[in-house]
Structure formats: structure tokens, C-alpha cells
Ligand SMILES: *[C@@H]1O[C@H](CO)[C@@H](O)[C@H](O)[C@H]1NC(C)=O
Ligand SMILES: *[C@@H]1O[C@H](CO)[C@@H](O)[C@H](O)[C@H]1NC(C)=O
Ligand SMILES: *[C@@H]1O[C@H](CO)[C@@H](O)[C@H](O)[C@H]1NC(C)=O
């Protein structure tokens with residue numbers, strides 16, 4: 205045994221030396237420590253659109269950054285954001301492992317069946333769209349983890365609507381507003397999918413809806429039909445959404461939710477005859493930069509080659525699931541069996557850091573820590589691989605690449621797709637056969653294309 209020790213020591217030390225100092229330097233990037241600091245002013249300069257005739261682009265900004273038209277008073281700390289995100293991801297994972305049937309509350313005191321949505325308090329990206337005729341600006345949280353969109357609507361008062369900056373949407377001032385009547389397929393489908401559907405109110409004419417989210421917030425109101433303006437001159441008719449007359453929970457300042465899940469109630473599925481059941485977004489590297497949301501497949505034309513694709517596993521209604529097959533750190537694959545990824549990965553806009561299965565996470569952590577061994581590791585309540593970069597003007601970070609089934613490989617943005625608040629932006633989710641979740645930090649600067657119509661997910665580098 206003793207004779208093996210020097211060899212073993214060299215395997216460890218020499219690997220470290222070669223990773224950190226030579227040979228594999230292409231797998232490492234020196235970045236100024238200021239690269240993670242948002243600017244005080246909004247920047248839109250990095251958005252690189254790849255437009256096709258059948259797509260529409262909507263600017264997308266961070267709720268807490270200078271690009272947002274209205275500033276939320278709720279500016280949660282990083283650990284609070286992670287706590288909210290963990291509640292969201294727990295909820296999503298429980299839904300995925302239980303199957304996707306509409307969930308109904310058993311509580312006998314609640315007479316109407318209540319649809320449970322994912323949690324909304326961890327959502328951080330907003331888009332501004334126009335609702336009604338004439339169009340009224342509405343700032344909506346973008347959410348790939350729920351299906352029924354809604355806005356706060358008149359009539360409601362200070363107990364039933366939370367404060368928002370824009371004037372409340374007033375159906376009576378729109379010439380295109382119409383409640384969805386009870387005796388329609390649209391209402392029956394909504395009820396059938398577990399969103400309440402209360403045909404006794406309003407003289408039996410209007411279709412009610414109710415959603416309770418995993419974070420305890422809720423909305424109820426009237427399922428409605430309206431014109432939705434996505435961009436100047438680009439309006440879709442017959443957008444079905446919830447006109448919310450009674451909201452509660454942790455909501456603040458935004459006007460509602462734009463839901464982009466995979467079930468029939470979502471904007472994507474409603475508009476599939478126009479936009480082919482496809483949408484994409486690019487989340488910017490920093491909260492001071494703008495990104496975009498696009499409806500339609502931006503990959504169908506001449507520049508399809510700028511995307512890499514992986515098959516979408518279609519068994520989930522709301523969530524978008526793909527298979528991951530490999531993780532590379534500084535050019536080296538982490539050494540785990542394929543079964544480490546057997547649970548699949550949900551791609552979600554509202555989960556902050558990637559939730560990785562047990563075996564893969566622990567292997568990633570070891571390799572990443574080794575690659576970052578030059579920097580002092582400091583404990584942090586929520587994440588376990590955090591660094592103290594005080595005194596460094598630049599930091600040498602390993603590139604991290606994720607490979608998905610079919611070979612699609614994405615390089616995470618350096619440093620903002622890898623590190624968040626000086627921590628490795630991954631954490632352990634659960635057993636290997638349970639789904640993980642690709643978080644929004646790790647998706648930064650990539651255009652992520654959810655091409656439901658063609659059963660695939662695409663990624664385009666450096667899109668914003
Ligand atoms: C296609 O992609 C190339 C390189 O990314 C870009 O220069 C070009 O403008 C794109 N073409 C279109 C039509 O968007
Ligand atoms: C708000 O409206 C609800 C429902 O219409 C009503 O029960 C409540 O008393 C109102 N509250 C205030 C403060 O006006
Ligand atoms: C209602 O659901 C059925 C079955 O999924 C579907 O074929 C139909 O198009 C839906 N109708 C409306 C108006 O949503």
C-alpha cells in the first residue's frame with residue numbers, strides 16, 4: 205500500500221496542478237470580481253435577437269433591477285430568495301413525482317375545488333404587455349411553472365387586491381373584454397382541470413376560477429376573454445385569463461402572472477395555432493440588464509444552427525422535462541454513472557439555483573471545490589460551496605458545461621451562470637431518480653427555447 209501513496213498523492217496534486225496552472229487552461233476563465241455587480245442604470249445593449257417572421261419579442265426585466273418600470277418594495281436577500289425558491293422547487297418536485305392530475309383540496313370547509321399552482325413569491329422576471337382595447341399596460345411575472353394567467357381586476361378594494369403601481373385593469377373600460385360564459389367548453393375544461401369554475405356567481409353567467417399557490421398566495425375571480433397586445437401592433441384576440449377580484453399572499457407591485465406552462469390553459473398552448481406551441485426567453489446575466497421573452501420558434505429559419513436541441517419528455521403537463529447526461533467542470537466530466545441523472549431535469553424560470561440529484565451534486569461539488577481551491581471557502585446558510593473573494597480583483601473560474609440527451613451541450617455563463625453571491629449556484633435536490641430543476645441563475649444569457657410543438661428544448665448561447 206505504502207508504495208501507492210506517492211502515486212495517489214500525485215494523482216490528486218498533479219491533477220489539481222494541471223487543472224489550475226496549465227494544460228487545461230482553456231477550461232478556466234479569469235474574470236474581474238466586479239463582473240457580478242449590477243449597474244445602477246438599465247442596459248439593453250446585450251440583447252441579440254434572432255428574429256423570424258412568426259415570432260414576437262417582449263422585453264423581459266428583473267423585478268428588482270433598474271430596468272423594471274416599477275420597483276418592488278420587497279427586495280429579498282439572497283438567502284431569502286433561496287428559501288422561497290426551495291419551497292417552489294419542493295412543490296414542483298412533489299407534483300412531478302405524484303403525477304400531474306389536477307390537485308383538489310380535500311379540506312371539506314373549502315367548497316370549491318382549488319387548483320394549486322407553483323409558488324409565485326420566488327418569481328423575479330417581469331414582462332410588460334397590453335391588455336384590453338384600448339390596451340392598458342400590465343406588468344406580469346413570467347412563470348413557466350403554472351398555466352393559468354391572471355391580472356388583478358376591478359372591482360376590488362384594498363382588502364381584496366394587493367397594492368400595485370399600475371392602475372387596476374378595468375374590464376368595463378375595454379371594448380373587447382368578455383367574461384367566459386359558464387355553458388362553454390372553455391369553462392368546462394377549466395373546471396375539469398381543477399381551477400374551481402363557479403357558475404353560481406354573477407347570475408350563473410360567468411365562469412369563476414380559483415388558484416392557490418404553493419407559497420399560500422391565492423387568487424379568485426372570473427375567467428375572461430380579452431385582446432392581449434404583446435408588442436406594438438401585435439395583438440392576439442381571445443386570450444383567456446383570470447380577472448382576479450380577490451387576491452391574497454406575498455404579492456407586491458406587479459399586476460399579475462403570465463403563465464407559460466405546458467397545460468392547455470397557458471398562453472403558449474392557447475396561442476399554439478399562431479405561434480406553434482413554442483416560446484423562448486433569455487434571462488440576462490445581471491439584474492441591471494434586459495432580456496426578452498419571445499413567442500414562436502426563433503429557431504425555425506436560417507439560424508436554426510445557432511441552437512442546440514434536446515428532446516422534451518412530454519409526459520408532464522405543466523413542467524418541461526429533459527434528460528441531462530453529463531456535467532463538465534474546467535473541461536473534465538464529473539465521474540458519475542448515467543443513473544445519477546435518471547430523474548431528469550425540469551427547466552424552470554422561477555427556481556433560482558439548479559437543484560441537482562444527490563450523486564451528481566456531490567461529485568460536482570468535489571470537482572468544483574478542487575478547481576477553486578485557491579480561494580477561501582466560507583460557509584453560507586443556504587448553499588455549501590461559497591467563497592470569500594475579498595481582496596481579489598479577479599477570480600479564475602472553471603467553465604461549467606451541461607450536456608443533455610442527444611448531445612446538446614451548454615456552457616454556463618462565466619461567472620454569472622455558475623456563481624451567484626460568490627456561491628456555486630447548484631444545490632442538492634434529492635434522490636437520483638427524482639427530477640432535478642435547472643434554475644434561472646444557470647440559464648442566464650442563454651436563449652432557452654421551449655418548442656412544445658416539435659417536442660424539444662433548444663439553447664442558444666450569448667443571446668442577451
Ligand atoms: C444568424 O446568426 C449570425 C451569427 O450569430 C448573425 O450574424 C446573423 O445576423 C443571424 N441572421 C439572422 C437572419 O438573424
Ligand atoms: C372589500 O370587498 C369585500 C368583497 O366585496 C367586502 O366584503 C369588504 O368589506 C370590502 N372591504 C373594504 C375595506 O371595503
Ligand atoms: C376543451 O378540452 C378538449 C379536450 O382536451 C379540447 O379538445 C377542446 O379544444 C377544449 N376546448 C376549449 C374551448 O378549450
Ligand SMILES: *[C@@H]1O[C@H](CO)[C@@H](O)[C@H](O)[C@H]1NC(C)=O
Pocket residue numbers: 316400401402404405406411412413414424425426
Ligand atoms: C363562487 O360564488 C360564490 C357566491 O357568489 C362566491 O362567494 C365565490 O367567491 C365564488 N368563487 C369563485 C371561485 O368564483
Ligand SMILES: *[C@@H]1O[C@H](CO)[C@@H](O)[C@H](O)[C@H]1NC(C)=O
Pocket residue numbers: 515516517527545546547548609
Ligand atoms: C430519459 O431518461 C430516462 C431514464 O434514464 C429514459 O428512460 C428515457 O428514455 C430518456 N428519455 C429521453 C427522451 O432521452
Ligand SMILES: *[C@@H]1O[C@H](CO)[C@@H](O)[C@H](O)[C@H]1NC(C)=O
Pocket residue numbers: 582592593594595
Ligand atoms: C474574507 O476575507 C477577508 C480578507 O482576508 C477577511 O477580512 C474577512 O473576515 C473574510 N470574511 C469571511 C466571512 O470569512
Ligand SMILES: *[C@@H]1O[C@H](CO)[C@@H](O)[C@H](O)[C@H]1NC(C)=O
Pocket residue numbers: 234596597598599
Ligand atoms: C488577476 O489579478 C492578478 C493580481 O490581482 C494580476 O496579477 C493578474 O494579471 C490578473 N489577471 C487578469 C487576467 O486580469
